[in-house]
Every structure is written in structure tokens, then in C-alpha cells.
Amino acid sequence: MRAVDVGGLRAWVSDTGGSAVTPSPERARSHDRVVRAALELATPLPARFGQVVSDEAALEALVEPRRAAFSAALERLAGMVEMTVRVILPAHAREGPALTGQEGRAASGREYLERVAVTQRQERNLLAEAGIVREHIRSAVRELVRAEAFAGAAAGSSMITVSHLIPRGHIEHYRRAIGALREDQPSLAIMVSGPWAPYSFAEAIG
């Protein structure tokens, strides 16, 4: 691990043998350790795991055209950290109408369309529920956050993820606010984690 000065910005790099990095849990953890170490000094722009350049000249060519964007992002994120809330939506939102007798291939065109209609209703329910939960979270931490990033439930999942950009000084308040939300909404399974480097708010790094 070494720091390379690129026109006033400092890039943290390490040398790899090849042109691509094959992800493994161990490599992801060491990437995370580096980002955390940087976060202890100041809020960095975390690079996506596995970004590879051929040499320092290529690194400079990558950074140079975006230096202004990087500097602006660093300024915007200074003193900030990311907190992440994940919520598993309550069972009633996931299950929707009964799905019994829907195994295997539909026996007719009508049956197929009716199954599609059931699935569409479930997806709408899930989306509506996700919106309600997002509002609950938003009002619990409204005073503490500077920005929010939201990821709805992926196909087949009922977990939503909300990331918040908050000033470092608000971490404890934030945890308490989510704790209070948990007490207010006992049917929601809530996981809160952080502080992390602002992965969800570092668009400039592309």
C-alpha cells in the first residue's frame, strides 16, 4: 500500500500482478481495511473494489480530467460519513394474495395471466410498503442527514437499503434515532451499520 501524489490529490494504491482483480472475501476485506484507514484520517472518495490501472502514468491520465470533480466531491464530503440502514419488510407486504396451486407451468393462457396479475399486485404492495418504510426512516433521522440514497428490494428480496450521508459528529444521535424507530415500529427488522466511507455518495469517482 502506498500513496501516489496526482496533481495535489493523493491516490492510495497497491500493486497487482495482473490486469484484473478476481474478487474474493479476503481481497474485499483488505480493500475495506484500506478505505477504513483512510476514513480515520479524513473522508476519502472510496474507489470501487478492483479498479486497475497499468502504471502511475495511467493513474494520472485517469485522475487528471476529473480532478475538479474529485476536489469538489472531497470538499462536499469533508467531515461526513455514510450510515446504512437495511430493513426487511414485514411479512404481510411480502406474501400478498395466496399463491397456492401455482406450482409448475400454467395450464392455460388465462391461468398464466391470472398468475401474472397476482405477481404484479405483490410487487405493487411491496413497492408501496417500501415507500412507507422509507418515509419512517426519513422522518426519524431527518435532522441529522445531508443526503440520502435509496435502493428498493431486488427481485425476490424484501430488503430495502437506505444510506445516509451524515456529519461525523452525528453518528451517536443517528444510532439513537434508529433505535427509537425500532421501538416505534416493532414489526420492522432493522439493521443499522457504519460509519462507512461515503460509497453511495461518491458519484464523481465513476
Added chain:
Amino acid sequence: MSDEPVTDVSPGAVAEFERELREIARALPERIDADPERVDQGLARLVLTLIEVLRKVLEHQAVRRMDGGSLSDEEVERLGLALLRLSERMDELKRLFGLDDEDLEIDLGPLGRLR
């Protein structure tokens, strides 16, 4: 300045979160950098994603028309069968290119995900 990251989970929900997060980890790409051997798969993914978008639109329209009562029984049957065959054909193509449903999701940002 240091604040160690802490993860705090609602009591009783640890196993549920473990399952969901394992599922996400499974869906992550095996390799990050562009690889020429994977270009074909990338192209197939793009084309199939577009077809999937159209298929979903057609299904939504069909269900709306069925629920609205503007289709005869015969029309419902014909439309349903055509969509069933399209869905089966898509499954075959996904298998052929080693793609699954998550590969064909489009994240529309604030509008959520198309699936």
C-alpha cells in the same frame, strides 16, 4: 476522529439479514474488469434486458385489459398463451447465456427497479 463501524440488528432478525445479504453477495459479479470473453454475454444481457422490459410492459397491458373486462374469454386465452410462450422462450435464452432474473434488472434510481 476514529469511529469503528458497528452493525446493530433488531433482536431475532439476525438470521433473516444473513440470508438476504448472502443472496446479494451471490449476485455480485465474479469479475470486475471488462474481459473480452465476456463481451458476448454482456451484449446478450443488454438485448435480453430490453426484451424483458417490453415483455413486462405487454404483461401489464394484458392484465389491465383483462381486469378491465374489455377482452373476451377467447382473447384472454390467446393473449395469455402468447405471453406464456414468450416467458418460456426468455427462460431458455437466459439459461443459454448463463443469466438469471437479477442480471436483467434495471435500476431506475428514484423510480425503483424494473423487474
